[in-house]
Amino acid sequence: MDRSDVAKWVGQPIDRAPTPCLTIDRALLELNLDRMMEELRPFKKGLRAHAKTHKCSRLAHLQMEKGAVGICAAKLSEAEQLHRGGINDILVTGPLATADAYGRVGRLLGRAADLIITFDSYDMAGLASKILTAEGLTVKCLLDIDIGQGRTGVPLSEAVGLSEALAALPGIDLIGIQAYAGHAQHIVSLRERESEVRRGVGQATEVFHGIRSLGIPLQVFSVGGTGSYLWDREFEDVTDIQAGSYTVMDADYASLEYEGGASPYRYAMTVHSTVVSARSRERVTLDAGLKALYRDTGVPRVVSPDGDLHYDWFGDEYGKISYGPDHSGGELVAGDRVVLAASHCDPTVNLHDFFVVVEDGIVTDIWPIDLRGCSQ
Numbered sequence: 001m002d003r004s005d006v007a008k009w010v011g012q013p014i015d016r017a018p019t020p021c022l023t024i025d026r027a028l029l030e031l032n033l034d035r036m037m038e039e040l041r042p043f044k045k046g047l048r049a050h051a052k053t054h055k056c057s058r059l060a061h062l063q064m065e066k067g068a069v070g071i072c073a074a075k076l077s078e079a080e081q082l083h084r085g086g087i088n089d090i091l092v093t094g095p096l097a098t099a100d101a102y103g104r105v106g107r108l109l110g111r112a113a114d115l116i117i118t119f120d121s122y123d124m125a126g127l128a129s130k131i132l133t134a135e136g137l138t139v140k141c142l143l144d145i146d147i148g149q150g151r152t153g154v155p156l157s158e159a160v161g162l163s164e165a166l167a168a169l170p171g172i173d174l175i176g177i178q179a180y181a182g183h184a185q186h187i188v189s190l191r192e193r194e195s196e197v198r199r200g201v202g203q204a205t206e207v208f209h210g211i212r213s214l215g216i217p218l219q220v221f222s223v224g225g226t227g228s229y230l231w232d233r234e235f236e237d238v239t240d241i242q243a244g245s246y247t248v249m250d251a252d253y254a255s256l257e258y259e260g261g262a263s264p265y266r267y268a269m270t271v272h273s274t275v276v277s278a279r280s281r282e283r284v285t286l287d288a289g290l291k292a293l294y295r296d297t298g299v300p301r302v303v304s305p306d307g308d309l310h311y312d313w314f315g316d317e318y319g320k321i322s323y324g325p326d327h328s329g330g331e332l333v334a335g336d337r338v339v340l341a342a343s344h345c346d347p348t349v350n351l352h353d354f355f356v357v358v359e360d361g362i363v364t365d366i367w368p369i370d371l372r373g374c375s376q
Contacts, residue, residue, distance in 0.1 A: 009356065009363045015337055017363060019274045020288035022352040024248070024367070026359045028268035029059075033066045035264055036229075036246050043233040048072050048091055048222055050244030053346050054269075055371035056355060057085025059247065064089075070114075072242050076101055077374035083113045085370060091116040091222065093178065093242065095144065095152050097124055102131040109137050116220075118178055120144040120154045125166050133171040141166070142178040142220060145207055147200030149183040156203055160210040167216050176220025177211070179204035180242065185227030186297070190257035197228040201235050208237050226253055226265070250345035252297040267341040269355070270303055271348070273319065275336040284332045286311075286319040288340065293319065294347035300340040305329055311340055 009017045040047055046069035051060050060071045060082060070089035073079040079090045095118060096102060105128070108115050119125045119141055132139055143163050146153030154162050159177075167174045181200045187193035201223055208221050219239070224232035226245040232238055245253050248269035256263065273288035290313055293300050300319075302309040308324030321338060323331075332338070342348035350372055357365040 006354065006366050010365065012363055013361055014272065014356065014358045014363055015361075017272065017356055019272050019337070020286075020292040021272050021356050022292075022349065022354070022369075023270050023272055024059075024355040024357045025266075025268050025270070026357055026364065028266040029062075029247070032246055032249065032265045032268050033063060036243060037067050039229065040233055040241060045233045045238060046070075046240035048240040048242050049247070050074070050093070050225070050242050051078060051082060051371060053244035053349065054247055054355075055349050055369050055374070056367050057082055057087060057370050058367040059355075060085070060087050063247070069240055070116075072244070073371075075375055076104055077376040078371050079113075079115065080104065080108065081371045081374050083108060083111065088112070088114045090114070091118075091142070091178075091242075093118060093144075093180070095120055095124065096128070099127060099131060102128045105139060106132055106135050106137050109139060110135070116140045116142060116175070118142045118144040118152075119166060119172075120146070120152055120162075122162060122165050125169055125172055129169040129171045138171050138173050140173045140175045142176045142222060143174065143211075145177050145179040145204050147179045147181055147204050148196065149180065151182065153179070156207060159207045160214070163211040163216060164214055167214075174216060174218070176218045176222060176239070177204065177208055178222045178242075179207075180223065180225070181228050182225070185225045186252060186256065187227070188256050190259065193227060193256070194231050197224075197231045201232060201238065205235055205237050227256060230259070245345055248345050248349075249341070250297075250348075251299070251301040251341050251343045254301075254341070255298070267303060269342065269345060269349070271300070271340045271342060272356075273338050273340060275321075275332050275334050275338060276318070278332055278334050281331075283320045283322045284334075284336075285314060286321060286338055287317065289313055289318040290316045292348075292351060293340065293342055294344050294351060296344040296347060298343045300343050303339040303341050305332075305336075305338070309338075311338075
């Protein structure tokens with residue numbers, strides 16, 4: 001399907017768009033974006049919004065317009081595409097480990113990108129220093145601290161010593177630390193999640209003060225995500241929050257416990273699908289399977305129609321809807337629309353070329369998912 005075909009959807013009811021298609025409800029998106037800014041403003045914390053969720057420069061611009069202090073990218077190729085899309089304030093949250101990567105960092109800096117990268121290794125910082133100083137360049141960086149996930153980050157016990165070594169390298173401007181409690185983001189229990197976040201960020205705070213005691217003028221203490229911002233924002237030294245999934249939300253985050261009950265963030269992103277076969281009394285078959293919805297952290301939720309309806313995968317191209325014991329909304333027939341919330345938003349987005357933007361049931365715009373496939 002080429003762009004001219006997609007452009008024809010604009011101005012039409014969403015129910016006329018071919019399925020499966022990835023949609024953004026503009027009103028719910030705006031609600032989510034505004035809500036996060038309102039949650040952080042009283043605590044004087046910045047939002048360094050993570051683009052790995054939506055992988056869309058248009059949406060990143062909207063986050064900046066709402067007041068985000070910058071945009072995060074998980075991979076360097078995401079940062080490169082964000083810069084091509086007009087975003088300059090970018091933090092690459094994942095570590096880089098090759099001479100080629102640091103050459104690309106240099107080219108971004110040469111194009112006047114306001115770029116920050118992360119280190120958890122002296123060897124990699126030394127390699128970056130050698131490559132960048134040869135070009136007369138300096139890069140701002142954060143020291144990545146491991147506070148429990150064990151994926152990336154220097155151990156707490158080594159962080160202060162490594163910071164002193166990094167600060168002495170030419171071409172390396174150590175401006176802060178990053179401490180992401182990724183292992184805590186999806187803990188269902190509210191109190192258990194809070195306890196783990198407070199433990200980890202508390203330990204990172206001790207590191208932050210330890211580094212400052214060396215006379216290194218740290219300016220950034222970047223932490224957190226959608227599952228932890230409630231407590232991240234309460235730490236005085238924290239400067240910004242790296243939330244991402246709040247933007248569009250998914251069934252996994254919606255299943256967590258929240259103060260007051262349900263999540264304050266709505267399903268702004270959904271996958272519209274169509275019933276293609278209804279020959280069974282127990283289930284119907286949809287046109288949205290593994291190629292439209294990423295299989296991770298549970299199953300997608302049926303947003304509409306109402307009723308006791310349950311999705312499961314039915315192959316690469318298909319999904320199925322089964323009727324629960326409390327369903328009273330009538331049987332689905334071929335041609336019916338079923339709207340689904342993804343179980344995990346980030347990798348589901350990466351399966352699609354564009355968002356279909358909807359307002360009051362009408363398609364108003366098409367936003368390219370221009371960071372799709374940027375995994376290098």
